[in-house]
Amino acid sequence: xxxxxxxxxxxxxxxxxxxxxxxxxxxxxxxxxxxxxxxxxxxxxxxxxxxxxxxxxxxxxxxxxxxxxxxxxxxxxxxxxxxxxxxxxxxxxxxxxxxxxxxxxxxxxxxxxxxxxxxxxxxxxxxxxxxxxxxxxxxxxxxxxxxxxxxxxxxxxxxxxxxxxxxxxxxxxxxxxxxxxxxxxxxxxxxxxxxxxxxxxxxxxxxxxxxxxxxxxxxxxxxxxxxxxxxxxxxxxxxxxxxxxxxxxxxxxxxxxxxxxxxxxxxxxxxxxxxxxxxxxxxxxxxxxxxxxxxxxxxxxxxxxxxxxxxxxxxxxxxxxxxxxxxxxxxxxxxxxxxxxxxxxxxxxxxxxxxxxxxxxxxxxxxxxxxxxxxxxxxxxxxxxxxxxxxxxxxxxxxxxxxxxxxxxxxxxxxxxxxxxxxxxxxxxxxxxxxxxxx
Ligand SMILES: CC(=O)SCCNC(=O)CCNC(=O)[C@H](O)C(C)(C)COP(=O)(O)OP(=O)(O)OC[C@H]1O[C@@H](n2cnc3c(N)ncnc32)[C@H](O)[C@@H]1OP(=O)(O)O
Ligand SMILES: O=C([O-])CC(=O)C(=O)O
Numbered sequence: 295x296x297x298x299x300x301x302x303x304x305x306x307x308x309x310x311x312x313x314x315x316x317x318x319x320x321x322x323x324x325x326x327x328x329x330x331x332x333x334x335x336x337x338x339x340x341x342x343x344x345x346x347x348x349x350x351x352x353x354x355x356x357x358x359x360x361x362x363x364x365x366x367x368x369x370x371x372x373x374x375x376x377x378x379x380x381x382x383x384x385x386x387x388x389x390x391x392x393x394x395x396x397x398x399x400x401x402x403x404x405x406x407x408x409x410x411x412x413x414x415x416x417x418x419x420x421x422x423x424x425x426x427x428x429x430x431x432x433x434x435x436x437x438x439x440x441x442x443x444x445x446x447x448x449x450x451x452x453x454x455x456x457x458x459x460x461x462x463x464x465x466x467x468x469x470x471x472x473x474x475x476x477x478x479x480x481x482x483x484x485x486x487x488x489x490x491x492x493x494x495x496x497x498x499x500x501x502x503x504x505x506x507x508x509x510x511x512x513x514x515x516x517x518x519x520x521x522x523x524x525x526x527x528x529x530x531x532x533x534x535x536x537x538x539x540x541x542x543x544x545x546x547x548x549x550x551x552x553x554x555x556x557x558x559x560x561x562x563x564x565x566x567x568x569x570x571x572x573x574x575x576x577x578x579x580x581x582x583x584x585x586x587x588x589x590x591x592x593x594x595x596x597x598x599x600x601x602x603x604x605x606x607x608x609x610x611x612x613x614x615x616x617x618x619x620x621x622x623x624x625x626x627x628x629x630x631x632x633x634x635x636x637x638x639x640x641x642x643x644x645x646x647x648x649x650x651x652x653x654x655x656x657x658x659x660x661x662x663x664x665x666x667x668x669x670x671x672x673x674x675x676x677x678x679x680x681x682x683x684x685x686x687x688x689x690x691x692x693x694x695x696x697x698x699x700x701x702x703x704x705x706x707x708x709x710x711x712x713x714x715x716x717x718x719x720x721x722x723x724x725x726x727x728x729x730x731x732x733x
Contacts, residue, residue: 323338355526367381376515376516379498387701408470427685428684428688431555435472435475435555439552474492476502476689521686523623535554541702564687568669569665570665570669580594585639595643607643607662614658620644640666
């Protein structure tokens with residue numbers, strides 16, 4: 295995989311140099327004042343090779359949609375139906391679809407790198423049990439940073455042409471160790487500190503399920519699907535953009551990833567998956583039923599909006615249709631748990647919420663995103679501790695942001711530093727007295 299990546303990166307680097315030599319001055323778009331003030335929505339300002347989001351169709355990883363990945367990526371040998379995220383990582387990194395043997399070699403590589411040093415567990419253990427699992431997770435990642443090859447080699451004076459190599463090494467080791475860190479947090483916080491050793495015969499996701507304490511084959515398949523669909527969502531989302539930004543300062547992959555995951559822990563981003571289940575549980579309690587009907591759901595949605603809160607799991611900064619990651623999970627639910635009450639509630643919410651959000655006249659996307667479905671599937675298998683859910687999202691997101699970070703260093707991308715302005719300067723510019731563009 296590493297050699298294949300290097301060939302591809304060298305070719306891409308030469309191609310980009312030529313594109314910029316010939317077309318570097320071409321104007322690519324305009325920016326409005328509203329965009330500058332309102333979250334830079336719609337401004338193209340980043341290059342991310344691993345995936346691309348279409349507002350109508352949803353995400354494609356190196357050109358492949360989620361149903362295509364489910365068809366084409368290698369599966370776990372023992373009757374697996376869902377794609378192995380190892381294969382997705384290979385695809386995102388090299389641009390090529392792997393065969394079963396290649397995916398297996400990624401599994402083996404990660405298994406070899408998976409030993410987590412004791413001081414990482416000590417760092418997590420130093421936190422009180424009521425600490426949010428995402429805080430424990432980021433502390434664990436920061437403790438893993440002591441092992442950074444990039445930081446060490448940078449300190450010794452590495453040539454900038456070779457940055458990508460130790461970044462590759464760190465990214466692979468970090469990804470390999472995350473399931474153990476994630477499972478440790480779960481077992482410490484919710485299962486009396488009784489930990490489960492890895493099983494060398496399982497794949498990366500299967501092993502995560504096993505170390506969490508879930509041996510059900512259905513849950514292992516869910517983890518393979520979950521780890522695949524949450525891995526990447528082009529470059530501008532908060533977690534990917536933050537990882538890229540922090541990495542651009544040549545902070546090592548551990549530092550960059552930890553920064554990105556602090557962004558994933560925000561309720562408008564990855565933490566929304568916890569908020570969805572919390573909101574449904576609160577609705578059930580308020581209504582006194584675990585199977586609210588559509589009229590009851592509609593009333594509860596209106597109450598949520600009247601209280602000035604968002605409906606978690608709905609809306610998106612870029613998507614304008616139902617998220618295909620929602621649909622993939624709905625299909626999994628229809629196959630494995632069609633009668634589950636909570637999962638059916640998620641499907642009823644899907645029928646009720648969009649017209650209500652649409653009626654507000656300001657919500658650009660009334661449709662569900664990935665987070666509105668994931669929790670109910672986890673609850674089905676017994677994982678009810680919703681505060682933990684974003685940790686699973688974070689383990690998956692490592693695949694995309696680390697593949698991208700390796701590309702960033704291989705392509706020699708520079709420090710990221712956009713210009714900002716003050717409102718005073720904007721007013722002077724509106725009066726024709728000044729310029730808001732940097733030199
Ligand atoms: C993995 C992911 O990160 S997927 C996203 C997960 N997040 C959520 O599910 C949280 C709920 N959703 C939201 O808050 C938003 O839809 C976001 C943050 C995802 C996108 O935000 P934006 O791009 O600013 O959305 P948009 O342009 O449609 O917002 C316009 C207005 O509609 C509101 N709105 C958007 N989505 C919702 C929603 N689900 N419920 C209520 N109001 C909403 C916004 O808060 C904003 O209101 P304001 O003008 O009073 O401030
Ligand atoms: O694309 C976004 O802004 C948010 C999102 O769905 C993701 O990162 O998975």
